[in-house]
Amino acid sequence: MQTILSVERLRKAFGAAEVVKDVTFDVRPGEIFGLLGPNGAGKTTTIRVILDLFKADGGSVSVLGGPMTRAKLARIGYLPEERGLYRDMKLEACLVYLAQLKGVPADVARKRARVWFERFDLAAHKDKKINDLSKGMQQKAQLVATLLHQPDLLIIDEPFSGLDPVNTRLAQEVIQEERQRGAALVMSTHQMRQVEELCDRIVLIHAGRSVLFGPVDQIRREHADNAIRITATGEMPALPGVVEVERKGDTRTLHLPQALSAQDALRAYAAAPGVSVEAFERALPTMDDIFVKVTGAAGTGARAAD
Amino acid sequence: MLTILRIARIEFQRRASRRAFLLTLLVPVLIVGGIGLILTVTLSSLADAGRGNFAVVDPGGTLSAAVQPGGDAHFQRLADVDAARRALKDGTVKAVFVVTAGPGGTLNAEVQYLDEQPSEDVTDAFQRFASTARLGDLPVTSRLRVVEGATLHYATLEGGRDVDDAGLAAGFIAPIVLGVLFLVSLLGSAQYMLQSVVDEKETRVVEVLVTSVTSDQLMAGKIIGLSAIGLTQLLVWIGGFLIALRVAASRLPALQGVRIAPEFLITGLVLFTLELLLFASLLGAIGAIVSNAKAGSTLSTPIVMLAVLPEFFLPALMIDPQGAISVALSLFPFSAPLALLIRYASGSVPVWQVLLSIGLLIIAVIAALWLAARIFRYGLLRVGQNLRLRDVFQAVRA
Known part of the structure; x- marks a missing residue:
């Protein structure tokens, strides 16, 4: 190219x-x-x-x-x-x-x-x-x-x-x-x-x-963990190994165990009685997260000549 | 070339549009003008003391009656002391010289005056008259020649300018004043150059500039622009000085002997322009290797001192203008312009020395430009750090 x-x-x-x-x-x-x-x-x-x-x-x-x-x-x-x-x-x-x-x-x-x-x-x-x-x-x-x-x-x-x-x-x-x-x-x-x-x-x-x-x-995408972001109403069933990382109103970010794919999680939640899924996506990290993760603590490195 | 001139123009405009520049331009002119005015007024009131009428009374007939007193002061013979006193009281004369014979053929004169003692001009004129009048028996022209003595002319074997008695003292003024004006202007412009480069590094304008022009173009533009500032200053000051001189000379006969030969002025300007370029190059290079103006002045002071060097050797230059120290200082590019000026003031400078000095200065300017271009290229982008001497040497050798 x-x-x-x-x-x-x-x-x-x-x-x-x-x-x-x-x-x-x-x-x-x-x-x-x-x-x-x-x-x-x-x-x-x-x-x-x-x-x-x-x-x-x-x-x-x-x-x-x-x-x-x-x-x-x-x-x-x-x-x-x-x-x-x-x-x-x-x-x-x-x-x-x-x-x-x-x-x-x-x-x-x-x-x-x-x-x-x-x-x-x-x-x-x-x-x-x-x-x-x-x-x-x-x-x-x-x-x-x-x-x-x-x-x-x-x-x-x-x-x-x-x-x-x-x-x-x-x-x-x-x-x-x-x-x-x-x-x-x-x-x-x-x-x-x-x-x-x-x-x-x-x-x-x-x-x-x-x-x-x-x-x-x-x-x-490459830096994404096995995590999803789901917006849903109703009582969400607890799935084995799933950890809630963050919650804002009805939107939850959930970390999934290795064995559970995002597709499996979506099916499980959608099938749960009384639960209505409004939005679902793979939780991608922000560039900020990636920056910090890759470079360690921000602001390290030699100051010289920069 | 267009780019260089464009940079030079902006450098010139940026400096010239500042209020501070206008002040530096005018203040020395005002100071010199003010001092000149005070001097002119004081000196011309002194000269007034030499004008007016004076009386000579010679009751014993000691002086030849055939000789009449002359000179700038107006003398008149009065018959007796009483007549002279009356004239003194009613203001017709300012002083009376009463002549009497002394022991062994000597001559005494009592000077009587009301409130203003006669000036040297008046007593000189009286002395000339008294001497002439005592040679009563000789023909008039012979008497005058005897009193006149010889007129002295000064010339050197190597050639150079001839001066006569009157010109020697008066000839001092122009080169010394011009030397001081030049020094002030040189140091000012050199400081501008240093400041300008350091500022550009600090504001990082230089990064933008060198993505448009080469560092050589940038440096050349700056040197030309800021040297032009120095030259403008100098020309305005010289102009002011010449006008002040002319005004003063119209009132002070002593200053009428001060002449500034065109070839002297032109040689001086050539020397000073070269010196400006030399210093602008070197201070530009210093600006490129330091991180702030303060560090810059520490480094630039020794170089600047080289220009002032002749001031320290002022006695040697004036007493022995052809001596080894004088010639060495005139040929050493950093001190050449001022040394040559001072020597010129003290007498003459052989033409070959002036030409050699200009030649050496041109070589020094070329060397300084070469050096500065290398250091400039290397140091311009090092922001926030002073370069080590070793690095600078490496840059120059590279």
Whole structure:
């Protein structure tokens, strides 16, 4: 299958500290790809190697069909985690300048910026210094800066940082629109709900290694215990070995013993007198659960260089 | 190239649009202007003391009657002491010189005045008159020549500029003032460069920038933009200084001897532009290897001191402008501009030394750019950590 970005067995060390030990994943055109991992796992270093800011010590990176070139950099949009704009410059001037450096003529950049400003509710602030904008506004401005040159590949680090729910929703919409436009997005985030809602596939990096890679749904199924979620009224019969893990109103999450399949459980409950099953599904773990399970306690790993 | 100029323009605009920059631009001009104004007023009121009418009374006929007193001060002969006192009281004259013969053919003069003691200009004029008048028997032109003595001209064997007596003192002012202005502007711009690179690292703008331009382009743009800031500052200050000088000279004859030769100004600007580029490159490199401005100034202070070095050797440079120390400081790229200025102020600098100095400075700038480009590439993205010297050396060798 065609890939827009492919990272294979990547290694990168700073002196004695091996920050990236073995990272492999690929990103396909038109997909939203999650780059996940605890703090210090090596995500930022991986991004920087992809962007050719650092040279890899081993492995290979292929971007837009080959090694990184200056021309390709102009087709990439990068949003670093927080900040990344000149704080003493006026909003519009700064964004137009950054777009110019990417090869967009000033008038085109200005026209595009104004459309985005309207959408992100920044129009009234375009002549303010970035320093005078709120944190949320700065984050929106940062996102606009990433989009002005209409890149083919977007690498966005914590795009929802500092955004309220309304603006988070807006940013989500924009990210999905970018995918529809044909761009591929690599999104690094700690917000697992966003990963479930947006990402097609993910890679999970832990202590410098890619430990999980694949479609989100598949990963969730693979990590599912033998558990079900059932919404039912009436007196539920007790089945041997079944443990109730959680209950919210009429919805129960039940852990099943090895010998009992989900299908058997459904039949047993549906056949029980006086019980009316309204909803039934396999209980898939959240990405949050999987993240914690795979990486151990969150926040472990070396802090260096991330 | 377009990208570099674009970066340079933004760097320039970002600095130039700050209120602080406007202040640094204007404050020295205002201070120099203010000091100039005070000096001009004080000095010209001193000069006023030399103007007006003065009287000479010679009751014994000691001085030749054929010689009339001259000079800037107006002297008139009065018949006797009483007439002179009257003239003094009603204000027609400011002072009276009463001449009497002393023992052994010497001459005494009592200076009588009301409230303002005659200035040196007036007493000098009187002395010239008294000397001339005592050579009564010689023809007028001969008498004048005797009193005049010789006019001294200064020149060096190596060539260079010639100065005469009046120009020597006055010629000091321009190079010294320009030297101070340059030093302030150089240190300011170097500090801007350091701050600018450290800021970009801290705000992570640099990560966005180097995904659009190369680190070499970024560095070159910054060096050009911030050197242009330094040069703008310097030109505004020099302009202010020249205007102040002209205004002051119109009131103070002593300053009329201060001339700034165009070739001196051009050589100075070439030297300073090169020096600006040298320092901007090195401080940019330092900015790339430190994590905050404070660590940066610790590292940059020794380099900055090199530019100030000639100030420590000021006596050597002024007393012995052709000595080994003076020549060494003029050829050492870091100290060359200021050393050459001070030597120029003290006399002359051989042309070959100026040319060699410019040549060495150009080589130093190229070396600094090369070094800075390597360190820049390596250190730019190391956020939050100072690089170890060993790593920096490795980066340079790589």
